[in-house]
Amino acid sequence: MRLVLVGPPGAGKGTQAQFLASHFSIPHISTGDIFRANLKAGTELGKQAQTFMDRGELVPDSVTNEMVKDRLTNDDVANGFILDGFPRNVAQAEVLRAILAEKKTPLQAVLEFSAPDAEIIARLLQRAEIEKRVDDQEDVIKRRLEVYAEQTAPIVSFYRNEGLLISVSAVGNVEDITASAISALSRVAQ
Ligand code: AMP
Numbered sequence: 001m002r003l004v005l006v007g008p009p010g011a012g013k014g015t016q017a018q019f020l021a022s023h024f025s026i027p028h029i030s031t032g033d034i035f036r037a038n039l040k041a042g043t044e045l046g047k048q049a050q051t052f053m054d055r056g057e058l059v060p061d062s063v064t065n066e067m068v069k070d071r072l073t074n075d076d077v078a079n080g081f082i083l084d085g086f087p088r089n090v091a092q093a094e095v096l097r098a099i100l101a102e103k104k105t106p107l108q109a110v111l112e113f114s115a116p117d118a119e120i121i122a123r124l125l126q127r128a129e130i131e132k133r134v135d136d137q138e139d140v141i142k143r144r145l146e147v148y149a150e151q152t153a154p155i156v157s158f159y160r161n162e163g164l165l166i167s168v169s170a171v172g173n174v175e176d177i178t179a180s181a182i183s184a185l186s187r188v189a190q
Pocket of ligand 1: 054064085
């Protein structure tokens with residue numbers, strides 16, 4: 001199963017990605033997690049990403065695309081993967097399509113998690129209390145939602161046109177959302 005998850009910050013992509021990764025026995029690749037791990041380890045990549053992350057902006061495509069390209073050469077993606085947080089704009093979606101076309105392993109589905117804005121903001125503020133992520137402060141949250149609407153939301157139409165989009169409501173309890181995602185994905189050829 002080669003899968004991309006799309007949805008605004010706070011839609012629960014990370015949580016769902018973990019359940020789906022374990023259900024399908026494939027790796028969960030979160031670009032946000034990779035950036036955070038690099039920040040923590042003080043690597044050059046982490047330093048390049050930090051100012052953008054702190055402001056809620058996208059890390060430049062040149063940096064992000066290379067990182068993903070490199071990650072997708074790992075042996076563990078042989079049976080598939082779940083990409084969470086990538087692509088974040090149409091240019092990244094095009095790069096991903098090219099990387100996968102070269103490997104003759106195209107995407108099989110794009111799962112969109114949707115939730116009303118008010119619900120998203122409430123969840124992000126709650127997460128800020130728990131995880132203390134620097135980019136979960138209110139002004140940064142606002143910027144991340146704007147960036148999602150302006151830059152990321154267009155990939156939903158991109159994937160709808162490709163016939164890959166499956167939309168799932170991200171409202172409700174975690175188990176029910178996972179179950180609807182798995183049921184929707186069972187209709188996708190593997
Ligand atoms: P996330 O954990 O997915 O919410 O990502 C946290 C932050 O990492 C984002 O606000 C961006 O600054 C950066 N980031 C993660 N994925 C990408 C991406 N595909 N392109 C650019 N920046 C990204």
